Amino acid sequence: MKNRPLLFIILGLLHIAEPIFKVLYFKANTGFSFSLILNNIFQMNGIRQIFEFWFLFPIGGLALFGVKKWSYPVFVGVQVYSVFTHLNYESFTWPYVSNTPQWPSLAILSCNIGMILYFLLPEIRKPFFDKDMRWWEHRERYTLRIPCSFSSSNNNSLQDAEILNISLSGAFMQVDHKNFKQGDRITVNLSFLDEHISLRAKIVSLHSFEEAKGVGLMFEYETIWEQLHMTKIIKIISKATKKHYKQAMAA
Template identity: 60%
Template sequence: MKHRPLPFVILAILHLIEPLLKIAYFKATTHFPVIDIVENISHLNSSRAVFEFWLLFPIGGLALLGVKKWSYPVFVSVQMYSIYSHLNYEPFTWPYASSTPQWPSLFILGCNIAMIIYFLLPEIRKPFFNKEDRWWEHRERYTIRIPCSYSLSSSNALKDAEVLNISHSGAFITLPESEAICGEKMIVNITFINDNICLNAKIISAHEFDDEVGFGIAFEYDNIWEKLYMTKIMKLISRAAKKHHAQQLAA
């Protein structure tokens, strides 16, 4: 599976559209034109009111979609602040302009409280703090032979090798070296069709793949441009691998 858990996505979407749900509720209960409602909202006279109306729940939604180390404390902080603001709500003030907070916000808030309690379970918190538990982020690996060259940090000599499988995060390549180089840094140069990329990498393991001895390497991107360019190359590799697989099935 390559996608985030469905409950995370649904609740995050509800967070992101929560300001629109409030506007829809205003429309349904007051029958005012939407333009009048938006104009009244635009006259909020404090930064706190603007924040609570437009940004509070969407920030929680973005945090929930992020599922990173920073996401958990941000999500919980948003919900704690929301609980505080609801408990201290003054009738007929913004952002609800009613005797009690509106039911869409109360519904999402109830879900949030349930989520906070749910996230207290250690197994549920793991994806936020352990990247390996984010199964939807795992990159697909393609088995394909690609010529490459490399140089180790301990030597300036440029040597030829071959990629046997590759993903956006790393590759398995044949290396005529001893296992003593595990953990060593290297620079690897990969060319696929007309695209070439040179990346820093770290040798993380020595094993066999398809009865060939080699090393697993992890790419160490220096900037976002390298990541984007590698994404482009991986799309080309994906198409080539799928075409090759289809040809094998047809043979």
């Protein structure tokens, strides 16, 4: 959740905790013991009632935390379904067992309806559909010269190069880019201290970095173990970068 919009975090947490709010409301409104309330809740019949009580709003909360293309329709779908169930609510039936739906759910629902209307604005809903708008997903990039080698489908022989900056998602590699174009795929062999890794990468740009011409790479992890290994290497590079910076400042 790091650096996500605060509104998403707050509403997401409220969604996930909504079943607990209902239980606490039952407790305050009836005076029954928690054991009796939970016993009654667990005696609900039907998958639909169980889903509406325990899972409907938490699914909306998880969708808010996701902020992906699938998140917006899921979040809106949860609210539409919830509006439908509230409009067709029968007194003293589950999930509220009261004359009218409980105020915590109505309060969250009111916020959600307002938020749906708000996110109908094209500029506001962009983070769900435009990856570049989700600033919290941008990986920290470390500037450090790292020797490497690579091979491509056009040339299987290993060629030497140098990485000038790197993150978990990709890197800038200094190389003569005349023989490359966007979309080409290469295999990069990287060694740093005692760690060695070979990764598939896609060339996503041809540009310059600090007046050095090269290619922008996006790593294409084939297994989770590759990503975990690279995460370890990035942590080592991070420490080395900080150490190098302190030494440069002290000089």
